[in-house]
Amino acid sequence: MKTMRAITIALTMSALGACARPAQDAPAAAAAPVKVETAAASQMQERLSAFGEVEISPDHSRTISLSYDAVVVALRAAPGQTVRSGAPLLEVRPTPAVVLEQRRALEELRFARADHDRVVRLRGQSLATNAELAAAQQALANAEAAADDLGARIGSGGVRVIRAPIAGLIEAIDVEAGAIINAGAPLARVGDAESLQARFGVEIEDLGAISQGASTIVRDLRGDVSSEGRVSRVLRRIDPATRLAEVTVALPANASFLPGTPVRGEIAIGAPREAISLPRGAIVYDGETASVFVVQGTTAHKTQVRTGAELGDRIEITSGLEIGQVVIVEGGATLEDGATIALQQSGAP
Structure with missing residues (x-):
C-alpha cells in the first residue's frame, strides 16, 4: 500500500468569481456556453494520503470470554446486529471435564466439612490438638x-445464556454452534x-x-461518505505484514461510516499557505502543456500555466495566472485563442 502527497484547497465563497453565460441576445455563432471564476488566493493545506479501514475504538469495545472450557450450544445473534445491553448473544454449557471438576469440588467440600466436624468433636474431648483443629x-x-x-463461574453446570455487556453493535461472533472453546478464548x-x-x-x-x-x-472509496477527524495515535514501528506504519484517526460521533468500511484519509501536514487553484475543467491540455482561457472584455485568451498539486476536482496553479483574472472554468475545451464571448453576469435579469 503506497501513500501519496496531495493538497487540500480550502476555498471561501468570496474567492469564487461570478458565473457567466452568453448573453441571450448575442448571435449563436459569436457566443460559447461558458462559466467563469475569478482567480483568488485561498488557504491551502498540504496533506498526506493513505488508505485504511474504519473500526470501533477498542476503548469502547467489549470482548466476551469464559473462565472455563465450554461447548457452544446455539448462536442467538449475528455480527453487524445492533443489540441492547443484556441481549442474548449465544448459549453455552460446560464441557464434561468441567462438570466432573465441579462434582469433585463438591465432594471434597462434603468430606472437608465432615472431617472438620469430627476434629471439633475430638478437640472437645481433648482427643485432638489445636494444630489438628486449625x-x-x-x-x-x-x-x-x-x-x-466453580459455582460462581459455571452455575449449576447447565446451559448458560451469554448476554451483551453493553448496548451497541456486534462486531464479531468468534465461535460456531457445536464448537468446544477453551477458557479465555474470545466468544x-x-x-x-x-x-x-x-x-x-x-x-x-x-x-x-x-x-x-x-x-x-x-x-x-466511492466518495459517498466523508468526515473530518483528528490523529489520535502514531505508532513508530513497521507492521511486518504490510511494511507500513500505523496512524489512527479518531472520528466524531456523527460520522456515518460502518465498521469495516475501506477509506482514504488525507492527513494535514506542514503549515497552511496561500495559493491559487482552479477546477479541473478549467485547464486545457495540449500534450503536457497546460493552459487556461483568461477573459479580457469579450475575448478569451489562451494562457499557458503551470500546475501544482491537486485534490478532488481542483488543481493548484503555480504560475501563469494572477489574482483577479477571470478564467473560463466550463466550456474552454471547445474555444480557440481569441474567441469572442458575451457574458451575462450571474444574477442579472
Whole structure:
C-alpha cells in the first residue's frame, strides 16, 4: 500500500468569481456556453494520503470470554446486529471435564466439612490438638473457596445464556454452534457504534510529518461518505505484514461510516499557505502543456500555466495566472485563442 502527497484547497465563497453565460441576445455563432471564476488566493493545506479501514475504538469495545472450557450450544445473534445491553448473544454449557471438576469440588467440600466436624468433636474431648483443629479449619475454607469459585463461574453446570455487556453493535461472533472453546478464548465482541476510528498505513519516511491532533479528511472509496477527524495515535514501528506504519484517526460521533468500511484519509501536514487553484475543467491540455482561457472584455485568451498539486476536482496553479483574472472554468475545451464571448453576469435579469 503506497501513500501519496496531495493538497487540500480550502476555498471561501468570496474567492469564487461570478458565473457567466452568453448573453441571450448575442448571435449563436459569436457566443460559447461558458462559466467563469475569478482567480483568488485561498488557504491551502498540504496533506498526506493513505488508505485504511474504519473500526470501533477498542476503548469502547467489549470482548466476551469464559473462565472455563465450554461447548457452544446455539448462536442467538449475528455480527453487524445492533443489540441492547443484556441481549442474548449465544448459549453455552460446560464441557464434561468441567462438570466432573465441579462434582469433585463438591465432594471434597462434603468430606472437608465432615472431617472438620469430627476434629471439633475430638478437640472437645481433648482427643485432638489445636494444630489438628486449625488444619481441619483451613482445609474446609479451601474446599469452600474452590466450590464457590466453580459455582460462581459455571452455575449449576447447565446451559448458560451469554448476554451483551453493553448496548451497541456486534462486531464479531468468534465461535460456531457445536464448537468446544477453551477458557479465555474470545466468544464475541460488542462495541459502541458511535465511537469510531480509522486506522491507516503510511510509509515510514512520512511519519515525521504527521503530528498528534492533525486534521484528517476521511472518505469512503466511492466518495459517498466523508468526515473530518483528528490523529489520535502514531505508532513508530513497521507492521511486518504490510511494511507500513500505523496512524489512527479518531472520528466524531456523527460520522456515518460502518465498521469495516475501506477509506482514504488525507492527513494535514506542514503549515497552511496561500495559493491559487482552479477546477479541473478549467485547464486545457495540449500534450503536457497546460493552459487556461483568461477573459479580457469579450475575448478569451489562451494562457499557458503551470500546475501544482491537486485534490478532488481542483488543481493548484503555480504560475501563469494572477489574482483577479477571470478564467473560463466550463466550456474552454471547445474555444480557440481569441474567441469572442458575451457574458451575462450571474444574477442579472
